[in-house]
Amino acid sequence: MEVQKRGLSIHLITSHDSPEFAHLNHALTHSFVIGLDAEWKPNRQASTFPAVSLLQIACQLVNAPELDSDESPIFLIDLQTIHMPPVYELLNQVFVAPNVLKLGFRFKQDLVYLSSTFCERDCAPGFDRVEPFIDISAIYNHLQTKQPGRRIPKQTKSLATICEEILGISLSKELQCSDWSQRPLTEEQKTYAAADAHCLVKIFNLFHAKVVREGKSSQPSDVGPGAGLKQILEKSSGDNMVTRAALVEASNMTRKIMPELHSIQTTEEANSMKSNNLNEQVDNSFLLVVRKHGDRILLKDSDRKPKTSKKKAKKIMSKPKTSEIIEDWEGPPPWDPSTGGDACPKFLCDVMVEGLAKHLRCVGIDAAVPHLRRPDTRDLIDQAQKEKRVLLTRDAKLLRHEYLIKNQIYRLKSLLKNDQLLEVIETFQLKISEDQLMSRCTKCNGKFIQKPLTTQEAVEAAKGFQVIPNCLFNKNLEFWQCMDCNQLYWEGTQYHNAVQKFIDVCKLNEQPEGDA
Known part of the structure; x- marks a missing residue:
């Protein structure tokens, strides 16, 4: 074939x-x-x-x-x-x-x-x-x-x-x-x-x-x-x-x-x-x-010959059998106002779904990744607990630790990032608007400055840090800078293509029935 x-x-x-x-x-x-x-x-x-x-x-x-x-x-x-x-x-x-x-x-x-x-x-x-x-x-x-x-x-x-x-x-x-x-x-x-x-x-x-x-x-x-x-x-x-x-x-x-x-x-x-x-x-x-x-x-x-760890094998042998794992989301999430939350959705994407974090940031959602390159389960749980985030994963074994962070672990069923993004939006009933798109730094999850920079200001801010392409100098563009990592962004072709992509993925151009 x-x-x-x-x-x-x-x-x-x-x-x-x-x-x-x-x-x-x-x-x-x-x-x-x-x-x-x-x-x-x-x-x-x-x-x-x-x-x-x-x-x-x-x-x-x-x-x-x-x-x-x-x-x-x-x-x-x-x-x-x-x-x-x-x-x-x-x-x-x-x-x-x-x-x-x-x-x-x-x-x-x-x-x-x-x-x-x-x-x-x-x-x-x-x-x-x-x-x-x-x-x-x-x-x-x-x-x-x-x-x-x-x-x-x-x-x-x-x-x-x-x-x-x-x-x-x-x-x-x-x-x-x-x-x-x-x-x-x-x-x-x-x-x-x-x-x-x-x-x-x-x-x-x-x-x-x-x-x-x-x-x-x-x-x-x-x-x-x-x-x-x-x-x-x-x-x-x-x-x-x-x-x-x-x-x-x-x-x-x-x-x-x-x-x-x-x-x-x-x-x-x-x-x-x-x-x-x-x-x-x-x-x-x-x-x-x-x-x-x-x-x-x-x-x-x-x-x-497969390399086995006696210490690890002993741990597995002594681990008690867990009851049936429930994979469906039951809620409420830690940001729910009824439980004292701030109504601002926040997620932590583990190493298996790190690509989803960038997609969530592109639609304006606060999405962090593990602080460590190879975190263990304890690190993930501590970070989710401390930052009051829902931990997103594809690893069913993590659901066994839900008793430690109640309503803070969700296992994604979808494989592809676009499908995972829609699954998160629907599961947690997130409200996404076109104004939110590209409103967070995709590199570090930070927020942008309130007032855009001119080309001259952007060139000054980028010195020794980032190169502004010469082809942008005569286009009278506005530049936005991340307040956390100082990365500069501008509304070029890549920006407009990304906006259109997430309008389509999130179906923002589909009006609900009854709307004129």
């Missing part, structure tokens, strides 16, 4: 004798770079690994005319329905093929779960290595601006953050915790899964283009130490065409020098391929990247 979404060529594979599987086989033997990712349903049992439900492979074909063309496909292999041995045989060859560079993001855990999944389905001994391999976080760390005499610490940023900084695109992670074991997969799940793998190849291509353009893996001399990754890749022109031109140049150079790869027939043949194949088939810049930054993932015997 082929799906065209957001310019991506997505192929869902559910059978080993389907045309899609034949397409995958051909693509893997004609690709020099592939991006790998996997999805699974979290396993609550500490004694076993979760079973991988979906494996995503994004291919960069040798003969693709453009890097984003349909000839650079993304394959979604449904491991719940497909006959596993043919898939295992193909992957076992590709994972160790020296003429195919594998990309991933913290892929070792995925490989452990994949190996366990295939072993459970009569494909022992599973996988033990992936090489040559490059982790996208290593590419990100290498692209960091280096200051003389100062060592840059290793970064542990998420893939979404890396995509935002390098590609300038927003990679939504709201479906990461969805149930990947349910079938059929939704169109949103397919697009999400494909985008995760596709962005790995796009990030590598930009890195490769940088190597081609500069002749070495180092930052341009004309970029200052304060520049971001996107500026480094695009130099100081601010024009994405520079990066695009270099990227096409890199791709063309590779295609001219690299002959068509031969199909891999057997595991023995794959293992017998010598490293000098890379010299014959890949241009010097690509070979330089593989030699300098290529790595491998090796699984030890200890990696194949």
Whole structure:
């Protein structure tokens, strides 16, 4: 099954004798770079690994005319329905093929779960290595601006953050915790899964283009130490065409020098391929990247055994059984005037629904996120209690603590942010008006100053903090500043698009029956 979404060529594979599987086989033997990712349903049992439900492979074909063309496909292999041995045989060859560079993001855990999944389905001994391999976080760390005499610490940023900084695109992670074991997969799940793998190849291509353009893996001399990754890749022109031109140049150079790869027939043949194949088939810049930054993932015997915590297991054993959990909202919320509240709705979105906080702020609702990056249950409860907020979550286990903060925990049933926003509005009977839209800082949840700033005042306020684009100077715009974080906003195209989006999402343009 082929799906065209957001310019991506997505192929869902559910059978080993389907045309899609034949397409995958051909693509893997004609690709020099592939991006790998996997999805699974979290396993609550500490004694076993979760079973991988979906494996995503994004291919960069040798003969693709453009890097984003349909000839650079993304394959979604449904491991719940497909006959596993043919898939295992193909992957076992590709994972160790020296003429195919594998990309991933913290892929070792995925490989452990994949190996366990295939072993459970009569494909022992599973996988033990992936090489040559490059982790996208290593590419990100290498692209960091280096200051003389100062060592840059290793970064542990998420893939979404890396995509935002390098590609300038927003990679939504709201479906990461969805149930990947349910079938059929939704169109949103397919697009999400494909985008995760596709962005790995796009990030590598930009890195490769940088190597081609500069002749070495180092930052341009004309970029200052304060520049971001996107500026480094695009130099100081601010024009994405520079990066695009270099990227096409890199791709063309590779295609001219690299002959068509031969199909891999057997595991023995794959293992017998010598490293000098890379010299014959890949241009010097690509070979330089593989030699300098290529790595491998090796699984030890200890990696194949789930790590259990005796202390945690003891806690679970001693925990008393709870009565049936009630997930429907009963109220009243802590802001209800009848209980002494101030009538101002306030929410706390846990890490599973942090994206919802930004949506709530966009419609003028006070929505906080946890103070800590990895809060435990006690931290969430303390913050909700102290700030008199309703804790929004997708984690049913948190409902067991409702006795600690009565009427301050609500479990969302919807998966997507727009649907979650509507669910919160309807459940808590919130009144949303067009005047409220974009009235809070989406960055920190703060309120805006009462009086707008002129362009001159905004430029002064932004010094050393934020850059005001030159194209705004002659538009006579009004600027608004957050009183908490000082972030500046203006009513440009992005603002108007956001307003219209939330008018539609909240159905503000639909008049109640009986209104003229």
